[in-house]
Structures are given as C-alpha cells and as structure tokens.
Amino acid sequence: MASTDYYRLLGVPRNANDAELKSSFRKQALKYHPDRNPGNEDAEVKFKELNEAYSVLSDSKKRNIYDQYGEEGLKGAGAGAGAGGFGGFQNVDLGDIFGDIFGGFGFGGGSSGRSRSRKGGDLKHDVEIPLEEAFNGSRASVSFERTELCSLCHGSGAKPKTGLKKCSTCQGSGRVQYAQGFFSFAQTCPDCHGQGEVITSPCSQCRGSGHERKKAIVNIKIPPGINDGTLMRVSRAGDAGTRGGDSGDLYVQVYIKHHSRFERVEDDLLYYINLSVTQAILGANVEIPTIEGSKTTLNIPAGTQYGKMFRISNKGMAILNSKKRGDMLVNVKIDIPTRLNSNQKELFKELSSSIDGDEKVIKKKKSGSIFEKIRGSLIF
Template sequence: MSATEIDFYELLGVSRDADGSSIKSAYRKMAMKYHPDRNPGDAEAEAQFKACSAAYEVLKDPQKRAAYDRYGHAAFQQGGGGAGPGGMGGADFSDLGDIFETIFGSAFGSGGGGRQRPRRGADLRYDMQVTLEEAFHGKDAEITVEVASQCDPCGGSGAEPGTGKRRCELCGGHGKVRAQQGLFVIERPCPTCSGRGEVLEQPCSSCRGEGRVDKEQVYEVDIPPGVDNGTRIRLSGKGEAGPMGAPPGDLYIFVHVKPHTVFEREGTALFTRVPVSFTTAALGHTIEIPGLDGETHAIDIPAGIQSGKQLRKRGAGMPVLQGRGRGDLVVEVQVETPTRLSSRQKELLREFRETETGEECPESRGFLDKLKEAFGG
C-alpha cells in the first residue's frame, strides 16, 4: 500500500460528507494535539502535524476537495502545480510521501527503491509451573523448547554452501514492483524475492532456503526468589531464528505458581487459617506455624480472641522480587465449636453455664439488649 492510498478524511477523523465547519474544527483539534510547540523534539508528532495540515489544505478548498473526492491522491500526482483536474492552484504535495513514511513506516513510503529489511524471528512463550516453595526460594530450572533455529550447514543464509545470492531479475534489486490499477499505481513487495532484492543461487538442501530448521533447544532458566503468577522472564535472542540470517526473537518464560495446601498468597503476604478450640480462644495460647523458610514462627493468641481475627507476623512472608526484605505472615483465627464431648466435659460446661452472668460475652449481651429495646422487652 502506498502513501497515495492514505485517506485525508480518516487523517482528520471526519466523515466524507462533513461540512467545512466540521473539517475546520477537526483540523484545529489535531493541530493543537500535534503542534511542534506542544511536542518539542517529537519528530513523529511534527510529521503528523504536517500531514494533517496537508489534508486540511485540500479539504478546505471546494475545488481541491471535489478533485480529491473524484480522483483521490492521483489528482495531485498528475498535476499538483495546477495542471491537474479541478486546478490545484499553488499547493505543493511533493513531500506527502516523506510525511506518511515518517508516520506509518517505510511500507507507506513513496519511494520505489527501498528493500525490505529481513524481519527478526518471532518471540516465543513458555509456561512454567513452580511450587510456592520454589517461588519462595527461587530455583535453577532447565527447559526444552522446540524452536526454529539457525541452519548449521548454511549458517542461516539459506544458500547451499559454496553458493551465494544474486540480484532479483524481476524487481532489478529494488525489492518492490509496481502495477497500474486504473488511476492508481500500486506498489508491493516483489513476489520473487519477497522484498529483499536478492534471490539465492541455490537453496540450502538442509533448510530449503529458509536459513532455519526446527530443533530442540535446552535452556537454563534462573527463577528468582519472590516470583508470582504472571512473572515474565525474558531470554534475549532465544526465540525463533529470523529467516535468511535475520536476528532471532526472544523467549519469554511465564511463571505460574501452583496452589498450596496451607498458604494463600497475596503479593508478598502469606495467609493461612488456623482453627483453635474455644478454650484456647478464651484463655489464650501460643501456637507454632512452620514457614516456607524452614523456620517455626510463634504466634501469640490473646485471651478472648474472636473468630475471624487476623494476627500478623512481620517479615515471615514471601521475599520481595528483585528487592530486599519479606512480606508478612497473616494468621486468621477460626474458633472451632467442639462437636464431640464426653459426659464429664458436658457436665463441666453445664456448671460453667450456671455461673455465667452475661458479662463474659459482651457482644451477645449487647445483642440481647438491642432485641429488648426493639421489641419492648
């Protein structure tokens, strides 16, 4: 696709039936957005500003707009200095190709001699599962990936050893060919050389001219302490080899942490729920929780603790990824009501109930008081 196919209406963001006022308003908005004074040193913004100005120069003039609506950019190619249909006056559009090339890349440029650069190889993704313990300590892992790698016999060139490349006869080494379609001249990459301007004298018999073959590659991966779900590790240059000797892409390792039977993770914090008997909750106690670090962490349960209360142990959670320190260990207490009592235990509980005054459980007492107040005793 060439620069002549870029639509002026799309550039300003207006419909083809927009009136002059709408076009002027749209241009002012775009000009304010991309004006060089507002984007100092931004070459792309400056080019966009020039392109919008060129589009407005055409669409604001009824004669020029009519010619553009009828002939498109071909009107300017055939007489930009005033000889074209509708009379273009003194408007100069000779630099439109450069403007569009700056904004949209060389594929939209107006020049016919630029070869396409070999594209780098594709990036690859590898999903790795680790345990929470491995995420805590980190690990050195070894992975095997089937990847398009550089062909050894031809060194990635795609040419049979002892042979080379020659200029493409179809495009004359330019990498592009042109075809007339009505009023438009369409420029496309050369179908013979795929835009490279060169063809192989004899394709490599091992890779059939691709310069790469599928191989199993083994890579060492350093999993740092503190990784979490979605952590991405980049192995530069370990993706697919580029065609015809082009640079390789990258390999991205996406880490997935398996669920743990005891701990749940939120950032650098570790959560766990600990059931305690109602006597422990009433009298208080110290419990011990084994941590992922191999240490045993003492958690003091205060007397009278309620179910759902969270206790925090500073610095006993997950390591900070690529940083210092650790998060916290958070213990949520769940008071468990006994379901299997001996006759003696039931007897003791009945004796205890007979001694209750209501002050032992202030929340229950308060709720009863609210009921009395709401329903008149």
C-alpha cells in the same frame, strides 16, 4: 486541485511543531499508502494530498508563504520546482518518515534497506513455580521447540557458496521501478523478494526454507514477590525471522503452585492453625512455620475463639519491587476431641457442670483445677 486547508488535512493545529506534523503525516500516509490500498483511487488522491500538505508545512519557507498567502502564494514566488501543487514532494524524505514500516522499499528516495525481512513468530509457554520461589525469586528454565536459522545455510536457504545467483529481474538491486500517476515508485523485486539474489540450488538441510526446528532452553529470572499469572517477555527468544528479520519474542506466563501450608492473600500469607480445646481456653505459645523455612512464636491468649485472626507483621510474602514484606495472617481453628476415655469424659462432665451452673459440683471441687486436669489427660 481545489484549495485545501493543509493543517486540517493533516489533522494538526496551526501552531503544530515539526514533530507533531511528522507524526500526524506518518499516521495518515500509512493509512492511505497505495501499497496498503491497491486499486483504491480515493486513497491514492488522499495520499497525494497528504504528501503535498506535508511537503509544504515541513519546509519552513514554504510554510511561511502558505500561512501568509495560502496555496496560491506557493504557485507564484518561491515554491521551487514542480508542477502545480506537487512542487515540494520530492523534498520530503519519506524513507526517514516510514523507516522500518515498509522496510525501506516502496519509495525511491528512501532508505537503502532492500530485503523484505519478516519478524519471527512470538511463542508462549507456561511455567509453574512453588510459592517459596515466588517469595525468594529464582530462575526458571523453559524448554520448548522453536524455529531457528538453519545451521548449514544460516538462513539463506541456498546451498552454501554455489546455491545463489544474482537476480536477473532487478540486476541484484532487489528493487524494480514502476510508475503510478505523478510518481515513480520503487517496489520490491517480485522474483527475488528484495534479496537481489535467487536460489539456484536449495540448501540440503532445510530444503530452502532457511529454518529448522530445534529444542531450546531459556532461563528467566523470577523476581521476588511475583504475582500468579504474570506474563514475562523474553525478547527475541521466539521463532527466528525470515531473510534477516528479527526473531519473535517468547512470552512466559508464571503460575504459582498451590502450597500445602500457606495461602497467598496479595502480600500477606494466610496460615490456619489448629488449636486444642485447652490451648484455646487456657492460652498457649505456639510455633508457626514461615515461608523462609524457619519458625516464629505466636502467643495465643486464654479464651481464643474459633475463627480468630492473628496478624504477625513482616512475616508475609515478599512485595514485588520492594524490600518490604507483607504480614502473616494466622486463622484459628479448634480441634474438638472425638475420642475420650472414661476419665476424660468424667472431667468434661465435671467441667460442664461447673461452667453450665451445677452448684453442687462447683462446691465439691476446687474450681480452676479442672482445666488443668483435662489438659493433662488429653493428648493432642
């Protein structure tokens, strides 16, 4: 094998620490692992080179020799056993490195896990909550159907007690050895899929699948101030796994229903108030409903215009992960009366003359009383 720069091969700087080495090796080795590149010789060569580089650099003695004398130094003194550049490979604890990724199979010296377990599927459901619940926080129930372990065989798929026998291919170990180039790999037994046992008579309830469909109800906690469209995760509330694998996760997307009175504007609540003409002109104290179900008073000053926005601090939405609240924004609309009786019409005419500058009318009437008359005559 040609002389290679182990550091460059692993993609780490020369002063990389053990954790950096391990992480970089893991990443690369996973990419070139023979199980993931069946029949790809280039990947196999690369995988072997990576193993060699890591076996040297992860061993402080060998790393010292390599740093001082290069690859040649390792072939001479102190490199330990082995043929050529692969001397140190057996010392690498690959099970430790690959851990759950390969579930412990594929490497002779790895972990003791033997089954090819598979995680269950993730599920997603939507819930809709009223704005009040988004304000106060609440619990929402999500009911849905999911795959659960069969209640009779508890997921084994075999008839309880009598339905399983030891796998003859792997003698119950769940793994078989095979040789590839310099290496001997342990592979999951193809007959029992790593279980070490095979089903002789399947479970009558699930017909061997180990699963059954069931209705489930999951309660989720909605935090005060939650935003519309928030995706929440309930871990392991999804479909059951296979052969002891974890359940998938449940994702719940929380939507907030349209509210008849309030419009949420981030942390604030927008409320539209309809003032009468006289309230807008003369001013008034008006009651404004709040999201918590009480009322607050807003002073409308005389001469308030259409579209005016008032801010009532601390009466808005709850703010997520905070004890603070947003504000209430009160937007003014003005109701223009559409049906007036003759008396009211006269009063408005009088008012119009007064405001629009008919001097005679102003002189005849005492100004200031017109508004009061109009207010007294209109019912809103």
